[in-house]
Amino acid sequence: MAPISSDNSKTDIDVESEGDTLKNDERTGRSRQITFEGSTSAEGARSIYQPTQINRTRSISRDTIHSTRSSIQGMPELPIEFRTISIQISESQNAPKEAIVQTKEKQPHQDYFESLDFHIISTDSLCREFNVDQRTGLSSSSAATRLQRDGKNIIAHHGENYFKKIFFYIFGGFCSVLWVGVIIFFICWKPLSNPPSAQNLSLAVLILIVIALQASFSAFQDWSTKRVMNSILDLLPAEAMVMRDGKLIHLPATELVAGDIVHIGIGNKVPADMRLLSSSGDVRFDRAILTGESDEVEGAIDCTETNFLETRNIALMGTGVTNGNAIGIVVLTGSRTVMGRIASMTAGVKQKTTLIQREINRFVTIIVILTLFLALLILFTWLGWLRKDHPSYMSVVAMLNNVMGCVVAFIPEGMPVAVALTLMMIAKRMKHTNILPKGLATVETLGCVNVLCSDKTGTLTQNRMFVKSLGMVDWEYNLEDLAPSESGTVDLPGGLKNMLQASILCNDAMFDPTTMDMPVNERAVNGNATDAAVLRLGDSVGLNSPTALAAYERVHQIPFNSKNKWMLTLHRDPKSTKEFILYVKGAPDVLLDRCTSYWSVVHNAVRPLDVGAREKFSNFQAKLSRRAERVIVICQRRYIPHSAPGSNDFSNEMLDHGVQDLTILGIFGIIDPPRPETASTVAACRKAGIRFFMVTGDFGLTAAAIAREIGIYDGQAEPDTIEELRYSLDPSMEVKVPKSRHSLLLEGPNLSALTSEDWETVCGYDEIVFARTTPEQKLRIVTELQARGSVVAVTGDGVNDAPALRAADVGIAVGSGSDVAIEAADLVLLDKFDSIIEAIRLGRLVFQNLQKVIAYLLPAGSWSEIWPVIMNVFFGCPSPLSTFLMIIVCVFTDLFLSLSIIMEKEEFDLLSLPPRRPTKDHLINLRIYGQSYLFVGVMEAFSAHSMFFLYMWRHAGIPFSDLIFAFEGYAEGFHGYTEDELNHFISVGQCVYFVTLVIMQWGNILSVRSKRMSILQADPIRPARRNPWLPLAILISFIIAIFVTEVPGLQTLFSTASVPIEFWCIPLGLAMGVLCMDELRKVLVRMFPKGPVAWASW
Template identity: 65%
Template structure:
């Protein structure tokens, strides 16, 4: 193919820009080239009917578009075409470009490359070549009329790639925490600066110079910013991702993991996700007879001389079918053969081919013409010569498709009782409707097969013949039979739905299936628990409660069911969506990708956290719009690329993913509750007492950094490995608007409870050392300011500096041990350490002991190594100050045990109300 290399903007039809296409074929003779290429090396392979204009800016979006086989900048060409004859082979192109005014075929285009197309598409627009198709024969000239996002495939790709990069809930929570920390840090830094300018510089000029003031400001920054938290968050997400991998769950982004714990709405596709996508014909019926037993069906088809109606149904099922068996599998029984095509066609083909003389029918009746199935028409057509041999212009036409489309085009039916054709009157239609509803309620997809004899005026191979067949196809048909196709649910589907409900997530089905069939499957797997769901008419007639009443009913466990067809989605007003989004059980049937996208957005707009599960190309836009897109590994490349999470094994893995998402949030809260008392609260107070109370600095900035980056960090990593404290799936999902990662309860626990005790204990040890070893009474150290200088209590400046350095290390060591007690306390929010100790019980955590040893080794290294002492101004800590903090740490644990006991004994008491 040769295409004018103009940009998309330049390719406007009103500017008469032509796209020159070079085809190969028998142009001069006008004959069709059925796969017989001319001697042209440049034409040895199909050529694409589009060209790339630009690439995506982000790699992931580009990957998604590549899986569609396109980029947004690709062109769509319009050329004069007509439909082709469809021979027996599935690879036959279905559109042929022709010169204007000619009936001769010059160009063939193959539409198999379109997403989701297992066969060529018959198009109402007879002169359109779609982006993504290939030219396999002939030549022609076409004008560009639609490009990129305006094209058919471009609309799907644009819906997928236009969704901006999602900001996950954990990212929002971290940014919220950062804003709080920045505000507090700036406030205290300004407070120290103003105090120095307005007070200390004037009243105590020799106490603090500019460098010392900046050192205190830096201490404030170090104190309030938990430097170890980013590492802890990243490692927490990474460890949970490893746990997910162990149970065959592949998270594609670490920040998405926690969002799973907040999911309260799951919109799941049906076919291939909730069901096995292994369709089989389960029931055979005629308008006046229903055969549901496979044994009866098998016997009827495999007798020596089957009835005429069975022979006709067998022939129609095989010939009106775009599925095909692999050549290497023809020696196997039909049910064991591999087949190509959509699941419905494969099921019908295997059913019909397993009957008597099934393979012979396929070879004896070559197809003359066909119109493949598409989701808009909901039917397919096949035309063969009557009797199997060419007999002029007399053909047998078979049509297979949706009953609601084909039944109005029928005027007669084959009777299963009389073995003859009869008039399709009102009684017969009522009988048909009854059979359809019965099969649908049995979760079977209903397919009707029709036939008639067609005599044409024009001969095959001309545009006029194609027009004539298309015009006469849907009139005066005869119903041959009805097939009930079942796609069994996955064995784990019912338990998955039940567990998701137990976790507080509403589980909805979004499918393209017939509403009654979808509702039947929903009943089978527990999505529907009520007998008669509400419908669109129920909502429009005002026969449903208000949105607020529905919410109260749902929260009280008395939710209602809703069956909503895709056609009704576009008719819903904003107030209708308010009602729809409060239903407890919903099945959306007959939906399109655009409707599924709207469903996701409507629920998200009402403060729901939505997960979408699916496996097809059409699920990709909804994946990108949802908070979490979950694909199954057997799905399409486009779906897997667009998803945030891939289930590598069974579908019930999503329940484990939700549990681990909640575990992430729980453990991160424990990490923060552990880091804040020492890494923030107990570090800021030494700066404040030094600036405002004139006390020698109890903790140096270097030791603050050691606490934040080393000792506390290693201990916090052990909290990452904690198992769940209680059944996380029994809890409701976290409300992303209200239940924050860091809230007032955690601040109260970290600052006013644990942090207060640690600050008092650490300062007490500092003052105790200064009194015992230097003889400085505590009351003298307050408001000392510049008095702590050469000659104070007869000490030299070097001796005073050494006393202060040792006191700072005492403060540091005390905090180290106090954090041991703190970590034993925060690892259990409600349980006592006796119920869940880290050594012998189910929640054994050997990482806790190992990290405590590492932290102790770091403290010894920092305080006892001479080179470090000289470089960073540390000093050796007397032995008693390594021992006294141990009972103080146990005191921290004991006080928290009393708090937990009060919460357990008085769950509605004041302590329980403020407990984190």
């Protein structure tokens, strides 16, 4: 039922005509003028004009897609300059030019809100200004005119700093180090080389091309990611309840216009800055998104402050309705709202570093330290030894080339590309499975979640409730006895009829008019599921007659909220002019202590609620709860108010004195069936090492019964309670948590008494149900778990879940949930609840595939490239690999193969492994370094060097022993060769080394696809692990290798040469050798899972 206004002032106004002409003050045709303080001149007065736009009234805006954590980060504090200019509402499309020009100019913020009087003038005058009847709302034609004139209701996005973006594309990340290489190579070209070296110039240009490619990809990836995230946000709900043409309809919030009459209720986001016209008396707003303050603001009908920003009769756009409901008129929209003005001031918000970014930064730090160490070692070796003992061996240019070779070797230039593409690809996969992450940081955090706290109603259950049991304190009815007779009537005892009638009057649900011709159980209902269940029962016995209910006019209501846990309505008594009938419906554990009597079926009269009656009530409640039924009690009281209905004093009176001396009319047992996929989801979480807890406001026995039904409690033994918990904490007990008991049931009232030691024990349980919890207690549960090292995900759909969703490491909202819950969440599930397992799987897959990318890149792109530098500097051997070929391996041949890894499917045991520990399980660890450097890296480096020396021996006749410590001896006349011939041998040898690395990486990539599973079980051909990108990537790397070694122009420019055919064939066997050696490692790991090989394996 609609809320009754606390200020039901009505006004007879003319409904706007088709032309939608403005009705000016005093009907003079003149614009209303506002004169600023101290202004007496004509220039001091300004016409008021309202161009209207509004942000999407969904849970988030694109400017704030990240979810706030436990310490709420709101918009910057509202500046003192936020005071303002009044605005005239002009419906005429031919508004005065000076007014239009003025509104398009950027006004100072202090002039914008200071003179607004929407909150001050009467509701009659306000509706007259907006040319709207608050009973019927705008006409469709008028709304269309305003929408066409003012545009869609969105906040204008501030322009991005493209110069800053481009700067970081070009100079950020690894590019900053590559720029050092560009400078060095240019210096080596001129003036250090005499004559100038074309090869050094070519290398400088090549690195510039690499920088350009990386910058271009970064720009493309940034654009693609933004497009993906925007498309995800477009799928989130964005509707408002609006009165149009006398009908209450759902309307996309983007189509709201100034003057719209909007209905808001608990869980909604306010779609625009609105003046409240009526409210339930207890409406409250969460302004944390604007101010950062978590305290709720109570709504009011009358002006409470002259400042537009502080008065309580204005609901600000983007704030959440945390209690009650209200009706308001839109006064400011879009960029002219408080949210819009703040958004224009906060052009950029510094993002927190994500887990993956921290891991990448850690890896980069290690690489940079190693690079600097080796580069300085080369420099000091040259200064202290080579320059003195072998002055003609290595020039300054050659030394700098070796330093740059060291830099190129250690920096995996392809890794940033792979990381970015991996996150974007996973986000796309989530979108395709109806999982909507608001930011890429959410994707990676999912892989670390080890505790999942879930709300019950609407999340674990279907939120499609129906009444299963019905009774009173001393009687239980059989619902089958309430079936209509052949004549279609139902004979109800007086007490039962009064109970069911009360449950319909104290009810905010109503049938959708478009489904009234359908059977009762198939009709759509607007309202919460509990009210819908009671409404259906009452309608089925013929008590939902509008004519009969009209006699009991509702004059006040206090809607249900998760703190009070009851709903109150006050109705006129058709038999009395002074007395009112007050109905209260809610949780028995809250209302029982406020009841003094009950309707007795046995005595057919009201009886005192004595000890015996209370025991009967408790036994009946426990009986229903053990059957997993949600128990609701309906109470009544006759009341004579002391304050006038509709006043603020009256609202306070109802809150303070209404819910006492109640008479129990009856008890409902309501079933909310679990979702079909819930049990399998709980089992999958347990298998994945994730503890699954239920956090609900329901009665403890009801919650425990549901928990046992869906598998949160996997045994039949009764769970521990607060009594057993206290016993287990006895200092004389050696074991705090009994080994035979790992299930716990805690109720909200007990949580406040728990000490830090108690929480240590609580957090050690594997199966926990927290019942009868308030939003504050849900928040505390999350923070206590986090304080003890847990990575917590919270799922929920109601406004009471929002604080916990914000505080969680990953807040997960159900798509059918409230706007406030969706706003607070990091992830939205649009489909079945079991899609959360898919989200966790993809979150783990991100980390797993990134580890595989790095394990693939390091052996050739780092380890096998640094050894040629070491051989050249410290062993006096001609360099087996040129800097140019190092760059080709890092940026081209390895890049495409590494990108194919991000398309890999998960390994068979991905969801059987324990969650990653963010503080211990790093992206790069010693095991990966061991796998990449000491295992595969050693094989590749040794094989590539062997191929180099084999070529020099077979084709040049120069043995290995003569090349080692050759230093300046490798010159004209060495083994009878000219300098050109020696240079040619080195060029071919370097290409042999390069080709060997390229081909051996094919074996490496086949091995890193699986950490433990054999290639025979995870081959890239069969559907289970098929990766069509892998063969394509191998082909591309092969083509690049041929292009680099065989194109004459490149041969001349970069000193490359054609590779003999046998050195294309031999590495194929070596690649198979890498694969076979890794297969042997996997066999040992599987045979001896606790052996030394398994311990050292990645």
